[in-house]
Amino acid sequence: MSLAAVGNWEGPLGALHDVITVCDTAVILYFLAINTGHLMLNLLALGEITRRLRRAPFAGYEDAAGSPFTPPISVIMPAYNEAAGITEAVRAMLLLHYPVFEVIVVDDGSTDGTLEALAEAFDLAEVDHVVPEDVPIRGSVLSLRLPRGGPVPLVVARKENGGKADALNVGINLARYPLVCMVDADSILDSQALLAVAKPFSDDPLRVIASGGVVGIANGCTVEAGRVVEAHVPSDPLGRAQVVEYLRGFFLGRTGWSRIGGLLIIAGAFGLFRRDAVVAVGGMDPDCIGEDAELVVRLHRYMREQGRRNRDYRIVFVTEPISWSEAPSELRVLGRQRRRWQRGLMEILLKHRRMIGNPRYGRVGTVAMPFYVLFELAAPLVELSGLVLMPLGVLLGAVDVAFLWRFLLAAYVYAMIISLVSIAVEEYAYHRFSRWRDVWGAFVGVVVENVGYRQFTAWWRLRGMWDALNRAPQVWGSMARSGFGSEQIPEGGKRT
Amino acid sequence: MIPLDFITGALLYLLAVGLALSLLVTVIRGARTLRRRRRERVAAPVRGLLLELLCAPEEEQGELLERMARIDRRTWTALEPTVAAMLGKVSGRARTALVRLYEMRGSAAQAVADLGSRSAVRRGRAAQVLGQLRHRPATPSLCRLLDDRDREVRLAAARALGRTGDPAAVPHLLRSLHGPRAVSPKIVTAALTSLGADAWHRLAAGLQDPAPLVRAVAVEVLGVTGAIARTPDIVRALREDPETEVRIRAARALGRLGMPDGLEPLLAAIRPGQPAAPRIVAAGALGSLGAEAATGPLAALLGDPDPHVAGTVARALLRLGPPGEAALRGAVRDRPDTRAAAQARAVLAEAAVGGTRHDVLVEVSL
Amino acid sequence: MARVLVADDDADIRDLVAFKLTQSGHQVTAVEDGMAALRALREGPPDLVLLDIRMPGMSGLDVCRELRAAQETASLPVILITARSQEGDVELGFSAGADDYIVKPFSPRELSSRVNAVLSRAER
16 A cells, blocks of 8 residues: 555655555554554443442442441552651541541651651651561651551651652551552542442452552642542643543543453543552562552462463452542643653553563553553654654655645544543543633643644653663563562462 | 445545544434433422321321322423432431332332333343342242353342342352352352341351352351351361361351350461461451460461561460560560561551551452 | 531531421521531531531531630530441541430420530530
8 A cells, every 4th residue: 555656756765655555554554553452441431430420329329338248458658758748648538437447647758747747737646566577578668657546547658768669668568558649749539539449349249359449630620628629620721621532531431441351541640559469479579660550460470370361360359430630731741740750651561571461461461461551651752753754754755745734633533532532531421620711721721732732741761761771671570579488378368 | 446436435435434523422412412401400309208208207107108109100200310329328218108108109010010021121220129128929030040151140140149138049149159040159258248148048058068059158158157056067168168268267267156065176277388368368367356375376487487477476466465565576676586476576566656557358259 | 406517518418407407496506518608607506517528529427616715616516427337437426526426216295305405415
């Protein structure tokens, strides 16, 4: 297949002409494939969300809130230099609507008075402590503090600086309850958040080992005392583009993956895991940048290697809008974030490359991971080379201008349609955005996301991938394996 | 060669779809706002009547019920969500009035009929309503629904059976724990617990069931509901059951029941050389039991190599009162550099500050 | 006959409480959240405050603490509405300075009696 060729070329120029044609064709096919892939995910998600909505009246939330059998949760909040907002964040966590839970704050060697702020707000007293070593940790725990004389289920640990993953591991060791919920210090949770994310564990306790929630964008929302009281679409184009991207990729994308058992990523900002499962795989990996997603992939890998087929375990995604996080509002910060994310993704896929395309790992290996390699890793490369090759093609006459602009427009409109679908689904299912202005903002976001935003982030994502390739990739065998050898989850998930 | 016309056509088509979607978003939002306003408008006149009903003294309830029962179908549909919500928020006489209202409007009968509907959503909603109404006559139909092909309908049926409070459901609930159409053991446990003491007799049969999950659930429910007459059976389960999970539940149950017969088997269960999980739960149970005789054996385990066992043992000692506390202080004083002393110090410090954290709950599943 | 302020984010509960207490002869102001409650308090302190513990934004506990911290409202009678499921709510409520609590689901008749009881205790 060749595009509308203009004139005949010969010799080396002719060869170049052919190469360009092939490349352009490839780019076109890629555009079609990636958008169709996202569309299919969206449609899967739409089906799943509609299903849940119709069943919501008999889902049993009220029962869970009052039942003594609702599993208790240890909420783990790693914190580094969060003195400004930590008190309010912890207070909001403590007021979550859930029968039994505790909040463990792990201060990762902050230097700005985070610990002091908490100590004053909650009247903390230092106590002697014994920290179990279920999961290996690098920075040791320096102190443990509890609130004086009140029924406040809070624990504040201070440790040597060692990074977020290490702080989470300390939290896992200190956790007392069978479920651990990992949150960021700036995560804003709805009061029903724990109930929603814990529900799968009550409804299917023999199989569910992890569940994640949608993390919305807090920019532009009205936040009072640690709760999003009103959700809005922010008024700047960057914010709007991010909201749309989150709706498409997060809200619908992950729901779709969850539906077919291929959920690879649970956001570090809000995820709930069975403690024994996390301990069995050795906790978080401190050498990985995307430690939250890496944990999920490792859980999949572990459960499959233990001989459990698709039916015997589940990692699910909860679709209600229940948690929020502040997104970057400056280009520079956004660029750094995407660079970091892409690097994390690359590291994870390199580390677990054995799983890619491998039927032993079920849909995760055969569908999800190849999809991520093809459409998440390669996407920035293809996007940017398309931006270069297409004009080049025009210059060399390999591509007809009339064709090109129509095709580009069609490609972008196709991508925008996918985003519009996610907006429509959000409007239908949860309608959290209260003003008409938000709908307009979303439409603007759809345009900005596809024209400008995506290209910008593609550049930073490329750089992230380069970063990942430059540092030595983490090899599976070199990871500390003490967790695996000593404490496995045997048949049925018992801890021996 | 892709013809230009084709790509132009595709482009136009896509633009049309995009426009349609944008319109769709607007329409969805608009329709919702209109529908909400209309519902509020239709329901407004009778909302006051509903509140009157909820707050009325006994004598006036009858007349108000009559009036509400006669509301036309359209108004009732608009009001019904509020009534359903209120059902979960009020108790006592107000609640009885609402249940009566549902019955008078035929909702209960309709729900029972819907249990046989072809649509899973209708079956599930019907089960939910019947549970809310605590409609006992629906029990046999709900029990049949425990075997429904839709998982969420099964869950809704189990929850509803818990609320209706009919002990006849017990064997069905226990049976629903295994098989290809199983119901979540947590939901079944919660439902059986709601049935209270009436369920004890039939639960006892579950203690002998060949399926370990059934035995585990039966033991747990008996413990939570305080069936002290069943202590010997639970003791036997702790000593003899081959399944770890059942033994764990038995240990926990003995702690909850608080009977002295529980002491010996629990002391046997904490001995070293056994799997950690039952030891941890047994140690915690000894703390709940509160028997002073446990002080010595527990204190001996303060230095256990498993920190979870040692930690639970230390907390249990604290709950035993002054002798336990003395044992802890003794460990700190006599062998200050040991693991045991570290655990003891940690627990004593927690208590001094004013709150002990809950015991580790070993949550495992068969 | 007393002035009562009710704060609850749930419209049904708000309306029900307002209706019942008005029926009992009190004068009721109903607000949606903690901030609105504090604003209403500043405009003119009532004789009794009913607060839902868990509201988005400022919770009932926060409002209660604010009340106790301020001179004029330090001895204002407060009843907290808690949910049956939350074990620690009652303790938290009392440590925040509440005088009594009522558990959801509740009976309107019981609510009225509690309100009267707290009011008469406060009068003494």
